[in-house]
Every structure is written in structure tokens, then in C-alpha cells.
Amino acid sequence: MDTPQEGSARETGRAPSVSPPLVTSIIMILTGVVFLAQLLPSLDLVHRLSFVPALVLEQPWRVLSVALVHEQPSPFHLLANMIGLFFFGSFIERALGRWRFLTIYRWRFLTIYLLGTVGGSVMVLVLAKPFTVDWVTNNIGASGAVFAIVGVLLVPTQKLDRNITGVVLFVALNFGYGFLVAGVSWQAHLGGLIAGFVLGCGALLVPKKQSTLVFVLTAVGLLLAMLVAGAWRINDAW
Secondary structure (H helix, E strand, O other): OOOOOOOOHHHHOOOOOOOOOHHHHHHHHHHHHHHHHOOOOOOOHHHHHOEOHHHOOOOOOHHHHHHHOOOOOOOHHHHHHHHHHHHHHHHHHHHHHHOOOHHHHHHHHHHHHHHHHHHHHHHHHHHOOOOOHHHHOOEOOOHHHHHHHHHHHOOOOOOOOOOHHHHHHHHHHHHHHHHHOOOOOHHHHHHHHHHHHHHHHHHHOOOHHHHHHHHHHHHHHHHHHHHHHHHHHHHHHO
């Protein structure tokens, strides 16, 4: 990352404040509110918002709403995802805004978060065997979205001032944990990671003048690819 001799905290790579940027803050607050709402049994939010492969045609919004619900009553699952979002999300949101117009960087970050969520859900769907336990399992959490942000950090570019070794180690440890511990959806992690990496390449590996168009085309192409993959699995199941 270029470090000018004079400039704002954002330009030198130092955090301008302890608070996360706007989109990261909104996502964290919304997710926290939903977690508190989960405490009301009458709402039954886990069963209403979780992603279930068998329900993808009937209730397609679940591919996104899955990121809002977390395991209860322990807050550990929520805290793990929100801590990851706080650090990785704040870094990426500021990094995109540091060298791009402030009027457009926020929707790019939001696109990465949302398509990362979809990517995690689609990977769960594609790898779930129809009419097995996986086909009717409630998948919850924002892990796919958080791993999409991590996927951006894996993009081979000097525009991001990060410790790539630390990022790779984080990914390896989390995937190892997901394979060894029951109940952790490594499929969602993988789907989010791939989606984030692809979008990150579209945002960071092109000249600034073409970056908006390339990012939009990358996002549309990725979404179409996920729709095709999901349609293939559903058609195979029925």
C-alpha cells in the first residue's frame, strides 16, 4: 500500500477510529437486533430464516436471511462472526474506499457481503445429497459472508496492505476446524470464500477506470453461475 508523507489516517493505513465503517456497522447492528429477537420463542426466527436446501424453491429468500440468525442461547456463534466482520469487514470496506470514490465503494462492499452469503448457501445446496439429513438441515450464521470478505484478502494484489500469511493461516485453521467439529458448515465457508475471491479479483485486479464495469460484470456473472449451479442441483433432486 502506498503511504504518502502527509495525509489522513485512512491514507496511511491507520484506522481512523475504533468504530467500523458505515456498512459494516449497519450489518453488525442489524444482526445483533435479530439475535435479540431470536430470544422471543413466538417468532421462531431460526426456522423462518435459516437456509434449508429442501426449501430453496418454496422460500428462496433464505439464501440471504441465513446470515441474520445464529445459534442460541450462547452468543459465541454470533460473536465469532461479528468479530471477524468487525476486523476483516472494516479493513476491506476502508480499503475499497481508500482508493475509490466514496460514493461507490460502499455498494461494492455490500455486494461482496450479500453475494458471499448467497455463495455459501448455494455451496451448501450443491453439496447436499437430496433426501438425506443434509437436505433438511437448518443452516444458520453469517460465516459465508465473513469468508467472502476473507476471500477478498486472498486476492494477489499490492493494493491491500495485509499479512497474506496470516490470512492463509486463518483460512486453513477455520477449514480444519470445520472438518473436525460436527455442526460447522465448511460448505458455506467454501462457497463464501470462492465468491469473495472472485469479486475481489474483479474489484482489485483491473485499472481504476475500468474497475466499476468489471466489478459489475463479475458480480452478474457470479450470480448467474450460482443460479445455474443451484438449478442443476434442484433439477437433479426432482
